[in-house]
Amino acid sequence: MPTERDGTVIIILKEPGEPAIPTFMGTELEDMQKTIGGGHVTNTNIHNYGLLDDVICMVDEDARMKKLPFNFRLGGPLNDTIFGPAYFCAMDKKYNLISLTNIQTEAIAGWLYGREQ
Numbered sequence: 553m554p555t556e557r558d559g560t561v562i563i564i565l566k567e568p569g570e571p572a573i574p575t576f577m578g579t580e581l582e583d584m585q586k587t588i589g590g591g592h593v594t595n596t597n598i599h600n601y602g603l604l605d606d607v608i609c610m611v612d613e614d615a616r617m618k619k620l621p622f623n624f625r626l627g628g629p630l631n632d633t634i635f636g637p638a639y640f641c642a643m644d645k646k647y648n649l650i651s652l653t654n655i656q657t658e659a660i661a662g663w664l665y666g667r668e669q
Contacts, residue, residue, distance in 0.1 A: 562651035563587070564640040564660045568621040572664050574657055577639065579649045588612045588637045589620075607656055611638045624667040 560576040565587065577587050588611060611634055612620070620636030640660045642650045652660070 561641060561649050562657075564652060564657055566623060566634075566638045566640070566664065568623040568636065572640075572661060574652070577641070577649075584610060587639050588615075606642050607640055607652070607660065608643060609634070609638055609640050612636050624664060627667070 560578055562574055563577045564572050565575050565577075566572040577583050590612070612618070615634070615636035618636070623634045623636060623638055626632040626634060640652065640656075642652050642656060644650050
């Protein structure tokens, strides 16, 4: 697991067809956009699908329209899916990005297991 570096946070990056990996990301909008390959960054309400309340999943809101590859299924009543790169991070009460904890990264890994089919 990476350790803290100035100006960055620890996230879980999930690329289509690849395992989820912990890595660093800067906290500026440009950093977030670069991580998902450009485009409009949007938050998926992942806690609606059984993940921790303080963890969010960020994606390119236009990924399906851009025909980016399938990444994983959220499940739920609509069986929602994520296309293109996605990353998981945490936010504090003031909506600042903060690093994931070890407990959060383990929860994300367990939650993602089997959703890539």
